[in-house]
Every structure is written in C-alpha cells, then in structure tokens.
Amino acid sequence: LWPWLLASSGLSALVQLVSLPFFPDSPSYLLIQKGNEEACRKAIRKLWGEGDHQAEIDDIMKEKGAAASTKTLRVLEVLRERSLRWQLYILITVITTLQLCGINAVEFEEYLIPYVSLGVGLCECLSSILCSTLIDRFGRKVLLWGGYTLMCSVLALLTMTLSLQHRFFWMHYFSVVLIFLFVVFYGMGP
Numbered sequence: 001l002w003p004w005l006l007a008s009s010g011l012s013a014l015v016q017l018v019s020l021p022f023f024p025d026s027p028s029y030l031l032i033q034k035g036n037e038e039a040c041r042k043a044i045r046k047l048w049g050e051g052d053h054q055a056e057i058d059d060i061m062k063e064k065g066a067a068a069s070t071k072t073l074r075v076l077e078v079l080r081e082r083s084l085r086w087q088l089y090i091l092i093t094v095i096t097t098l099q100l101c102g103i104n105a106v107e108f109e110e111y112l113i114p115y116v117s118l119g120v121g122l123c124e125c126l127s128s129i130l131c132s133t134l135i136d137r138f139g140r141k142v143l144l145w146g147g148y149t150l151m152c153s154v155l156a157l158l159t160m161t162l163s164l165q166h167r168f169f170w171m172h173y174f175s176v177v178l179i180f181l182f183v184v185f186y187g188m189g190p
Helices: 002-007 009-022 027-033 037-048 054-069 075-080 082-100 103-112 114-138 140-163 171-188
Strands: none
Touching (some): 002 009, 027 054, 037 054, 114 140, 114 171
C-alpha cells in the first residue's frame, strides 16, 4: 500500500501536465516579455471574460515601464553596493541559519519510517496554512524570530528525550511529536 501512496503524488503531476496546454499564458508575460499586446488582450479575455480590460493592460504597461527603468546589477556590484549592505547581511544570516537549523536531518531521517514521513508531510501542509494566515497579522520578522525560538526550544527538548529514551518507553513517541512540532515551527518561521 505504501508504494501506491507515494505513487499517487504523480497523479496530480500528470493532471497538471495534461491540462497545462489548455491554460493561457500570463498576460503580463505576454506583454512585458514578449511585447505582444494582442496576445495579452486575448489571454485577459480568456481569463476574465469579455469586457473592457484597458485598466489592467495599463497597469501591466506601468509595470513594464518600472522594470525597464530599473538597473540590473551583477553579483559583484551587489556585493559592493553600500545601500544593499544590510539587506545582504540579513539574507546571509537567514540562509546560514536555515542550513544549520537541522531541517535537512529531519528530511533525511523521515524516509526511514514511512508513517513519520506521512506525518511530516501533514505538518508541512499545516504550517503552510498557519503561516499564510499569521504572516498578515504578525509580519515576517515576528514569524522568523518566533520560528527560530520555538525550533531551538524543540531541539533542546528533543535532546532531553533522546537521552531519556532508554528509561521511559513513551519517550520514543514524544520524540516523534517533537519532530512534528519542529517541522511546523520551521514551516511557520524560516
């Protein structure tokens, strides 16, 4: 049964692959990238029905003008640009903490126990739903700080449960619950 469950994810990919040719291209892509206004109007009519959609096309044209006036920087130029220095520091810090937080170990170990893999997948779905509702209310910064703080707490508890697993039979189950919580907090924060 387990191989069929894993193979079922390919069903949604197959449905997308078969139905994708019937969907129109993005109107902004057609107008900004391709420069084809008629195809853009056709895609808008296909998406939103008949009517006057000149306001949407004007918005896309404004977006095109804003994109054309923006200078594209090379990697070394970004590193040398003083106005981007703090954003670069924050980006490097977030990426480094993501690599060192331990989620890769959780992702690797989950495949050893099939039902833990299923639980981790459900926790990822739950965390994406929670994050999409909480990010508007609290903001990204609070979710990052809260996620990292809760992940740190869960890892401390997980260390304790792993050291006590030989004394108490139920510590194994508590450890799995902590792994699920770690995945939820990872998905909500970082």
